[in-house]
Amino acid sequence: MIKVVLVEDHLVVRNGIKLLLDAAGDIEIVAEAENGNELINMLENGIKPDIVISDINMPLMDGLEVTSFLASHYPSIKVILLSMLNTVEQMLEAFNKGAKGYLVKNVGFSELIFAIQHVAEGGRYVCAELSMMMVDKLASSSAGGKYAYSSIDLDLSEREVEVLQLISEGYTNMEIADKLFLSKRTVEGHRQSLINKAKVKNSAELIKFAVQHHLVS
Template identity: 50%
Template sequence: MKSIRVFLVEDHNLVRNGIRTLLERQPDIEIVEEAQSVNETLEKLRSGIDADIILSDINMKELSGLDLINMIKPEFPDIRIVMLTMLDHENYIKQAIAAGASGYLLKNIDVEQMLFAIRHVSTGGKYICAEVVFEMLKKQLHSPVESAPGKVADLSQREEEVLHLIAEGLTNQEIADKLFTSRRTVEGHRQNLLEKTGTKNTATLIRYAIRNGVIS
């Protein structure tokens, strides 16, 4: 199995070391390089470092993580960028996604959600952590109603159960424990839900479910 090659960009040594330790325990993830700034990241990529995903903070000295996206995407378009930050303001999220980020995670998420995000993004998906999703959904649900939905996806009973638990904010491991199954099985159900509903991330999946009456 090919490993997911991750490049860590974080200017706090303690935080960076902690993230590296967590990711290095995963058999399918390889830390290929680390950097403390945007310029250092560019230098190492230009020297030939090959990465699938850049996991970067936003708040750094001199240039920010948003600058990193804008500077790296034109030169290295195939590298997917995931923000891992404490900044949960909607403007930062919109700017990051608009600039080309494939994911947006808060540093207070659990390890299972971070690992799922990395694996999902590595396959070409997009991911925004549940805490951010629910805050944005609160605002969206007060916006004007969108056009009528099309055909509702044919979900199995277990997929509907998983969807309800996702909407409650449970992690993959918590869902697995509740349903007496494995985390990998839950990840499979989550991926099936995204594919069946034609949605790209947790936010659009939950919005789809609400609009189509799957959850209320």
């Protein structure tokens, strides 16, 4: 069971996320807080979550400050940040401060659950929307086909090539599963295999790698 603390100052949003996570089966909401100060008090009083899911914009102590504090004082607790902004710059700042996941608030249920599970297993995750923005920026900066690296052979199976192409197009695991008539868990396995073969840390880096090495169209 993945133990989670929700930190969100809007009650309606917090309740909505809680309902989604309660339906996942392997995720337990052990506490809720309205801001970073409340979270710190909870941790000092003995609450021990695996993951903190925090809004970025909050009064008193925002999500970036929460991330920095936890990285320094509770490094075993992983942080996933939620934001209304889909800016690559804010996402990079979040990861620089120690976040393990970054999601925009319009993220779908299946992607939210996958992100939590992936981060709990030691990975890092950027939502598909931002991953595609990163690809677009990379493509713009690589105009004319001038990539930093040459094409390489990762010994990918035909199915892995199909999954990689769909990941690069921004599809979630569930959407890929529907398109290829696979189970969601099988798609998750292919995604992780691709990450391992490319020797990258997360899906965003996988997409960047695939574009640089001409592995996707």
